[in-house]
Amino acid sequence: MISLGVNRMIAEFYASENFPMTVTFAVGIDRERLDNVRKAKNIPVRVIEEQIQLSKTRYYRWLNYEIDLPAEYVFGMKKMFGISNDEFWDFLEPGTSEPIQALSLLDYWEGKGKLSDHKRQLDHELQKHDETEGKANPYRNVRLLYQLYQKRHLHQDYSVELSRLTDEENEIQNLTLFDVILTVILLQIHTELSDLSLFPDTSDLELWLIRHVVTEKHSMREALIGFTIDLAYTLEANRRTRRAVHLLGSLMSVLAEAHYLTTYTNQIIDTLLASFHAENGEESDRVRQNLWGYIERYQDVIPEGETAYWQTQLS
Numbered sequence: 001m002i003s004l005g006v007n008r009m010i011a012e013f014y015a016s017e018n019f020p021m022t023v024t025f026a027v028g029i030d031r032e033r034l035d036n037v038r039k040a041k042n043i044p045v046r047v048i049e050e051q052i053q054l055s056k057t058r059y060y061r062w063l064n065y066e067i068d069l070p071a072e073y074v075f076g077m078k079k080m081f082g083i084s085n086d087e088f089w090d091f092l093e094p095g096t097s098e099p100i101q102a103l104s105l106l107d108y109w110e111g112k113g114k115l116s117d118h119k120r121q122l123d124h125e126l127q128k129h130d131e132t133e134g135k136a137n138p139y140r141n142v143r144l145l146y147q148l149y150q151k152r153h154l155h156q157d158y159s160v161e162l163s164r165l166t167d168e169e170n171e172i173q174n175l176t177l178f179d180v181i182l183t184v185i186l187l188q189i190h191t192e193l194s195d196l197s198l199f200p201d202t203s204d205l206e207l208w209l210i211r212h213v214v215t216e217k218h219s220m221r222e223a224l225i226g227f228t229i230d231l232a233y234t235l236e237a238n239r240r241t242r243r244a245v246h247l248l249g250s251l252m253s254v255l256a257e258a259h260y261l262t263t264y265t266n267q268i269i270d271t272l273l274a275s276f277h278a279e280n281g282e283e284s285d286r287v288r289q290n291l292w293g294y295i296e297r298y299q300d301v302i303p304e305g306e307t308a309y310w311q312t313q314l315s
Helices: 004-013 031-040 045-052 056-063 071-080 085-089 098-111 115-127 138-153 159-171 177-193 203-212 218-237 241-257 263-277 281-298 304-314
Strands: none
Touching (some): 004 098, 004 304, 045 071, 098 115, 098 138, 159 177, 177 203, 203 218, 203 241, 263 281
C-alpha cells in the first residue's frame, strides 16, 4: 500500500513518474550557500580546480545556474569543504533531492504494482551508486528496499533486508526527510507482518514531523501532513492508540496555530480521532463511512492517488 505522504510527494513533485537522472545535480541544491561555505573557509576556486579538476569558468557557470555538474564534482566539493553527510542534506531543496525522488518512486511503483515495469531502469540507475559515499550513501538503502520488494514478490524471506534497514534507521541521530519517508515505509511493512519485535521507537520521528510541518512550503507541508497521518495509522494498528491520538492532536494544534489548518485536513483529523476513540467495531465502521463520504465530495480536487489511498484505507 502506498502511503499518503508518498502519494502527495508523487502528485506534487514527480507527476511524470520518471526516475531521477542521477548523472547531474540540478537546481535543487543551494549553490550560493555551498559557495558561502567555501568563502568562509577561505578556499580559493583555483584550489577546487587543482583538487577535483573543476575549472574556474565551469564552477562559476554552475554557481550561476547556467549548467549542472556531474555528482562526483558536488561530492568532491562537499569533501573539500568539510561538510558532513547530515549537513549536506540541508543544502538540498526538499522534494528535489534525487535519493528522495528515487525512494518515493520506488515505493509508489511497488504500491501500484508497477515495479517490474521499471526493473531495467531501476537496476541501471541504482548500479551507479553502489560504491558512492560508502555506507552513508542513501542509494544503498534505496537498493536494499528494492531488494526487499523483489523478494516479497517472489514470496522469499526478506527478513535480512528488513532488519538491516530497520537497524540503520534506528541508529540515525539527525533525521532527514529521506529517513522520515523510509521509516514510515518500514513501519508499514512491520505492521503488515504484525511484527512488533523490530518496531522502532517513533518518538524522534513524531517530533521531527510536528516541528517541520509548519516550517516547510505548502507543497512539502501537505506531504508531511500525509506522512504524519500515515504514522498515526501505523501506531493505532500496532495498539499504540494513545500515541496516535496525541500525534494527531499535536498536528492539528500546530497547524491551527500557524493558520495552516484547512477544512479538508481538519475534517480528516477529526474523523480519524473519532475512529480511534470508537468503542466498538460498529461505531468505527460508521465513522469510517462518514470519512469516505467526505473524501468522495473532494475527489474532484484532490489527486487521484489520494482518493485511491483513502478507498483502500477505509474499505
